[in-house]
Amino acid sequence: MTQYRLAILDDYQQVSGDYAPWDSLPDDGVKVSVFSAPFVSADQAVAALGPFDIIVAMRERTRFSRKVLESLPNLKLLVTTGMANAAIDLEAASERGVTVCGTAGSPSAAPEMTWALLLAFARNLVVEENSLRTGGWQTAVGFELAGKTLGIVGLGKIGTRIAGYAKAFGMDVLAWSQNLTGEAAEAAGVRRVTKEELFRESDVVTLHLRLSERTEGIVGAEELRLLGPDGVLVNTARGPLVDEAALIRALEEGWIRGAALDVFDQEPMAGGHALAHSPRTVLSPHIGYVTHESYRQFYGGAFEDVKAWLGGAPVRVLNG
Known part of the structure; x- marks a missing residue:
């Protein structure tokens, strides 16, 4: 039975499934949806993401301002690739009880x-x-x-x-x-x-x-x-x-x-x-981090974040 809905955002190359076993999450009661096109506005993002409990964001491709976060009443876990994301209002997330987690990245x-x-x-x-x-x-x-x-x-x-x-x-x-x-x-x-x-x-x-x-x-x-x-x-x-x-x-x-x-x-x-x-x-179209090695760190780490949160022990928390 589905307990949570998870959205993977801005998967431009449609490769998130190649770097982490997202298809195993239904065993944890999680239904996964993948968005490959960018949202053209905050209103479009809110309309699409309203039902989701968990969101995995790729870098700063989608902004999570205070206004956006306040419009996502179901959101409980927000994962960003990397350990810093200027597009996320961490203070607003904390106020709303949303856990924000990050991942490692490629140094090269x-x-x-x-x-x-x-x-x-x-x-x-x-x-x-x-x-x-x-x-x-x-x-x-x-x-x-x-x-x-x-x-x-x-x-x-x-x-x-x-x-x-x-x-x-x-x-x-x-x-x-x-x-x-x-x-x-x-x-x-x-x-x-x-x-x-x-x-x-x-x-x-x-x-x-x-x-x-x-x-x-x-x-x-x-x-x-x-x-x-x-x-x-x-x-x-x-x-x-x-x-x-x-x-x-x-x-x-x-x-x-x-x-x-x-x-x-x-x-x-x-x-x-x-x-x-x-x-x-x-x-070039912001591909500085778009490598196999980087995506393994990003998507693999995001999957670990989700699993840890589901287990009640979140890791790499950015607003804890």
């Missing part, structure tokens, strides 16, 4: 994607591949990373790994964030500088901060102008870290050489979005 998926985007931009891979597939040959001249300066905004676990990649490629590495200490920079083998110095001195700037009220819009017109006409911006963290309107203008007017982006203000990106037509860009 996002850094590898960052480096893939940077290399693709540096060597014009998208343009050259499109040329080759349509009967053309070499069309542009790329640049090498060796001898260039990389500026890392946010020297956490991902930023530190990126610093290692950069040094392996023969780059000089700078770093800045609001809380970065000289000791942490020295331990990572990078030079701590001011924000202004980082954007002025770097050939490439890559962002690795969590999105918060303090970091939203941390890169704006001033920083992009400092980066200059030979500079490249890479963002695989969160779209709103960058003032999107300023970035579009920078690309159109040539303030910077270009941008390599995996994240955007609105996801999925709306059709006809200006960034999709901006010059000097390499774009």
Whole structure:
């Protein structure tokens, strides 16, 4: 007999069943439903999710604001992949008695994607591949990373790994964030500088901060102008870290050489979005964490969270 209804959200590739035995949950009285398309609005999310007791959310693809949570009276357990999700109002969840749990994640998926985007931009891979597939040959001249300066905004676990990649490629590495200490920079083998110095001195700037009220819009017109006409911006963290309107203008007017982006203000990106037509860009649809290894951690961990909660001993609780 069904006791609980569980929703797995935003399974874009329809692969959640490949990474965890969700089909075994009926034995625990759980009926599982999978949503593969994103909700276009909070109202649509509420209308679809009202009957569910348990929700498994993939990263920040669906927002759970206070208003949304207050509109889901049956919700008892909310699982997010990863151990942080800025799209969930944890305080509101706690007030409503909703347990929020997280999962482990891959330490290398996002850094590898960052480096893939940077290399693709540096060597014009998208343009050259499109040329080759349509009967053309070499069309542009790329640049090498060796001898260039990389500026890392946010020297956490991902930023530190990126610093290692950069040094392996023969780059000089700078770093800045609001809380970065000289000791942490020295331990990572990078030079701590001011924000202004980082954007002025770097050939490439890559962002690795969590999105918060303090970091939203941390890169704006001033920083992009400092980066200059030979500079490249890479963002695989969160779209709103960058003032999107300023970035579009920078690309159109040539303030910077270009941008390599995996994240955007609105996801999925709306059709006809200006960034999709901006010059000097390499774009990918937020796939920095979309790997077999990462999904095993995410969906496997989410399944463990559900089983533990059903057993009365929730694990990896984020609002406990």
